[in-house]
Amino acid sequence: MSTRDEILDNLRKNVRETYDMPDLGFKKRIFEDPVKAFIETTTTTAGAKLMEIKPNDDINEKIHEAYPDAKIISSNVPGIKADRNPDTVAEAQDLDGTDVGVIMGGVACAENGCIWIEQTMKEKAICFISECLIVIVSKKNIVSNMHEAYEHIQFNEKYNFGTFISGPSKTADIEQSLVYGAQAARGLTVFLTE
Amino acid sequence: MSTKHTIAAEKFLQNSEKVTRHDQTFWSVRVKRDAQSQELPEWEELREAASQIKKHTITHLAEYLEKFEKNATKNGAIVHWAKDADEYNEIVMDILHKHQVKKVVKSKSMLTEECHLNDHLIKHGIDVVETDLGERILQMMHLAPSHIVMPAIHITREQVGRCFEDYKISPEVGNYDPTYLTRCARYHLRDNFMTADCGMTGGNFGIAETGDIVVCTNEGNADMSTSIPKLHIVSMGLEKLIPDYKAMGVFHRLLARCGTGQSTTVYTSHFRGPRPGGEMHIILVDNGRSKILGNEEHWQTLKCMRCGACMNTCPVYRRTGGYSYTYFIPGPIGINLGMLKDPDENYHNLPACSLCCSCDNVCPAKVDLSSQIYRWRQGLDGMGHADPMKKFMSKGMQVLFESPGLYTTALKFAPIANHLPKFITEIKLNGWAQGREMPVFAKQSFHELWKKGKVKA
Ligand code: SF4
Numbered sequence A: 001m002s003t004r005d006e007i008l009d010n011l012r013k014n015v016r017e018t019y020d021m022p023d024l025g026f027k028k029r030i031f032e033d034p035v036k037a038f039i040e041t042t043t044t045t046a047g048a049k050l051m052e053i054k055p056n057d058d059i060n061e062k063i064h065e066a067y068p069d070a071k072i073i074s075s076n077v078p079g080i081k082a083d084r085n086p087d088t089v090a091e092a093q094d095l096d097g098t099d100v101g102v103i104m105g106g107v108a109c110a111e112n113g114c115i116w117i118e119q120t121m122k123e124k125a126i127c128f129i130s131e132c133l134i135v136i137v138s139k140k141n142i143v144s145n146m147h148e149a150y151e152h153i154q155f156n157e158k159y160n161f162g163t164f165i166s167g168p169s170k171t172a173d174i175e176q177s178l179v180y181g182a183q184a185a186r187g188l189t190v191f192l193t194e
Numbered sequence B: 001m002s003t004k005h006t007i008a009a010e011k012f013l014q015n016s017e018k019v020t021r022h023d024q025t026f027w028s029v030r031v032k033r034d035a036q037s038q039e040l041p042e043w044e045e046l047r048e049a050a051s052q053i054k055k056h057t058i059t060h061l062a063e064y065l066e067k068f069e070k071n072a073t074k075n076g077a078i079v080h081w082a083k084d085a086d087e088y089n090e091i092v093m094d095i096l097h098k099h100q101v102k103k104v105v106k107s108k109s110m111l112t113e114e115c116h117l118n119d120h121l122i123k124h125g126i127d128v129v130e131t132d133l134g135e136r137i138l139q140m141m142h143l144a145p146s147h148i149v150m151p152a153i154h155i156t157r158e159q160v161g162r163c164f165e166d167y168k169i170s171p172e173v174g175n176y177d178p179t180y181l182t183r184c185a186r187y188h189l190r191d192n193f194m195t196a197d198c199g200m201t202g203g204n205f206g207i208a209e210t211g212d213i214v215v216c217t218n219e220g221n222a223d224m225s226t227s228i229p230k231l232h233i234v235s236m237g238l239e240k241l242i243p244d245y246k247a248m249g250v251f252h253r254l255l256a257r258c259g260t261g262q263s264t265t266v267y268t269s270h271f272r273g274p275r276p277g278g279e280m281h282i283i284l285v286d287n288g289r290s291k292i293l294g295n296e297e298h299w300q301t302l303k304c305m306r307c308g309a310c311m312n313t314c315p316v317y318r319r320t321g322g323y324s325y326t327y328f329i330p331g332p333i334g335i336n337l338g339m340l341k342d343p344d345e346n347y348h349n350l351p352a353c354s355l356c357c358s359c360d361n362v363c364p365a366k367v368d369l370s371s372q373i374y375r376w377r378q379g380l381d382g383m384g385h386a387d388p389m390k391k392f393m394s395k396g397m398q399v400l401f402e403s404p405g406l407y408t409t410a411l412k413f414a415p416i417a418n419h420l421p422k423f424i425t426e427i428k429l430n431g432w433a434q435g436r437e438m439p440v441f442a443k444q445s446f447h448e449l450w451k452k453g454k455v456k457a
């Protein structure tokens, strides 16, 4: 018998009593104003910055305003003036040295600042390797809690990857002192659009 | 009788400054967890849901594993099965050989610790680099984790600084600032990410319905490990499976809140298949789990999602440290998992519990940790490790708790213990009393005060 069948066999043999899946219909906390709650969470506990972008704003100017010292910008978002493109670099390594990566966010969650990032680029490294990250989020996509967020996440079948990101990379591994930028982005700014 | 735990604990307790820091560190995490739980009106419903979802999944695990395998395979991943640590280590080595891998970057995984994977890889000439900052510090210092979520929290900044100096990754000798040291580690690990041939991760959850592997980190190291190398190997214990996204919503809301007192980890990554032009392997590891399922008294340990909350709250863990336990997972859940793995080696940890039940109250999956420890103690004589004194005490406690009348009487008379000569209350005859003074009982018991109306609700 293969290991697989042996394991499955043991699991079937060793169950004595079975249990049903519970009803998950209990009441969950929702916010009266999820957008307001998202802004609050993002800029406090998540440790990110947030800029509201108006329909007539020039997004490239806003990027400059957010990170005036950035030399290398990477993005595949249409309309962004980028020095490197995660779709066209030969290797993920080529994105190292990116000062600011600009990516699109999907559903965003007010209770914890999580923003769903669906991989829509060849090298997802842009989401992690960039020194700082700008994530563009539409107010229309903000929900209250993770139950709702999980109903809305999308996957691009070509890339089969997605991640919730809430603020910059953090660690408290040295004597519990909170430090931003252990491995991935050191800073994160949400561009909140209508 | 002393056990290995009491002896090691005694040593740990000699450095009172260290004990206090350790105690306060973990207590502060417990406090943060409480604040998070109080923010959600549905907290208890979430815990109950988590417990029931786990019970359901574990008792239908064969079907869910088949479903997961089917979906993961459809997504382009390659699924392997390992019955024990040896088979697991061989599967990993096979994959690495096939791809001529020289360097592996690893994100934290207790399963690889359980299977001693690193030793195996190093023996075969593979360069293994742990990428979680805490794990990397421990790896450099040749130490084991002392906690499952905050593995290196017992190390001081000076120790980290000196270690980084030895490894030539901290150029500023004598700079022990955590931000500076974290920055040094960032550059050091970047170099390793750039040159690794394979990224290895654990899996916090496997989702049967979609074939996703979900990995939660704060540092983003699992993502760095899998964004640059083309080869990704996931190692996951069978019990990490959950049915679907509805269940994932429940667990997501509990995991970080319980573990570190955050409302989420920074990254919650869903791996649903290989990178373009890459390979993704998922190794499903049994290593005793299917046998635990058949253990009537202890099968619910399989509900554990390794959040660490039971350690943070445990008064014994907080004051004796992770290294005092004989099993690599310490604290309440570690006492139980150790007994399931190897009772002859790990019964030493059974005294490390005052049956305060705090662990039961914080566990997001409602694992009945203290009752399980109690049951192990009751079963000790069957294993030839029972100490008559312990048996007597446990039996006594059982009689007390099971008869409310006697319990009230006992409480009333408890103040008498205050007047007993110290040599009796501090009796050193047995492992239970060592390092523990008798509690000082209030002159009037809570019950009495309550009845006399002295306690205002
Ligand atoms: S019941 Fe025992 S193991 Fe659990 S928290 Fe209390 S002392 Fe620790």
Ligand code: SF4
Residues within 6 Å of the ligand: B303, B304, B305, B306, B307, B308, B309, B310, B311, B333, B362, B363, B364, B365, B366, B367, B369
């Ligand atoms: S037993 Fe419960 S509290 Fe302890 S690590 Fe597991 S899930 Fe967390």
